[in-house]
Amino acid sequence: MAASIVRVEDVTGPLQECLSGLGFEVHPLKVGWYNSVLPPSLALSYPDDALAVVVFSTPSMFEKAFLPFLEGQGCGGGCDPIDQCVRQCVSSAVSQCFPGQRVDVSYDYELLPSRRPRFLAQTAAHVSGGAFYYQQRDVKEPPWTDTKMFGVCVHPRFGGWFAIRALLVFVDMRGGSDMEQPVPVDCVPSREGRVQLLEAFNLHWQDWSYRDxxxxxxxxxxxxxxxxxxxxxxxxxxxxxxxxLQENEGSDTTAETQRKLNGHG
Structure with a gap:
């Protein structure tokens, strides 16, 4: 199928209609925006103007999608129940909204044979404008000399109470020249606030204070x-x-480990 330029609203509109009621958000981007901030070894193998969408789960997803998913069919062993639910929701939306279209879906917990994640979730969130990815380099004169501080995304409405779940690449769809890259909302503009955020996320993540x-x-x-x-x-x-769950049903901790490395959950 030849690639075609599409209106972004024709992609995000149907997806949002399918997913928003289940507690998800969708944020469009061009693959080139993502690739431009990463080394070639981490780039996605699509044209720069290929249209993509990053999917977030919001706090309401647990009650709107996850618990009904468990009630409706439960889950099989070998995979985290949350991941099974997200996969079902996203794949169902793609099938319903874009039958016959080539859509490559990557989930936040999936790894390549090299053990790298299939996509860098927080980078995708940032370049889409959906959340601001705060990293050590965003702190002027960082106070940490011997400690690596992992970055974390902050949502303008939900703070840290959200997760980045999937990246959808529409292989045969292109964003037009009028598709401008949005700037994510800088929710933590001060140096002091950024220091507190990164320290809370890296050193005290168990108390969840960074989310607020x-x-x-x-x-x-x-x-x-x-x-x-x-x-x-x-x-x-x-x-x-x-x-x-039935007695023989369980979950896989591998996905949870990967999610921690991606900085959300």
């Missing part, structure tokens, strides 16, 4: 906090106590 770096319009429900606070190996037992 900006006042969120919505945060995780108590049940969702209980789930994500629980070690991945113990989550199947928690879900069984809620009445969602």
């Amino acid at each position: 770096v900006v006042p969120p319009v919505q945060s995780y429900s108590q049940r969702q906090r209980d789930y994500f606070s629980c070690p991945p190996s113990e989550r199947p037992a928690l879900l069984r106590s809620w009445g969602f």
Whole structure:
């Protein structure tokens, strides 16, 4: 199929209609925006003007999509239940909205044979304008000399109470010249605030204080906090106590480990 220039709204509109009611957001980008900020070894192998969409889960996804997913069919072993739910939601939306189109979908937990992630979730979020990716280089005169500080994305409405779940590349669709790259909202403009954010994320991530770096319009429900606070190996037992999983159903901690490396969950 020959590539064609499309209106961004014709792609994001149907996706948002399918996914927003399930607690997801979609943010469009051109592959070139992503590749331009990374070394060639990490670039995506698509034309620079290829249209892509990054998918976020918001706090409401847990109640709107995940718990109904468990109630409706449960989950098989060998894969994290959240990942199974996200995959079902995204693949269903793609099939419904773009039948016959070539759409390459990468999920945040997937790894290449080299053990690198299939895409850098936080970089994609930043260049799409959906969230600001704060890194050590964004701090003037950083106070850390011997410690590497991993970066973290902040959403303008949800703070740290969200996750980056998937990247969709529309192989035969191109963004037009009128598609301008948005600038993500700088939610933490001060040096002091950025130092506090990175230290909270890297040194005290278990208390989740970094997520409240900006006042969120919505945060995780108590049940969702209980789930994500629980070690991945113990989550199947928690879900069984809620009445969602059978005794032989479990989860895979590999995906959770990858998500931690990507800086969200």
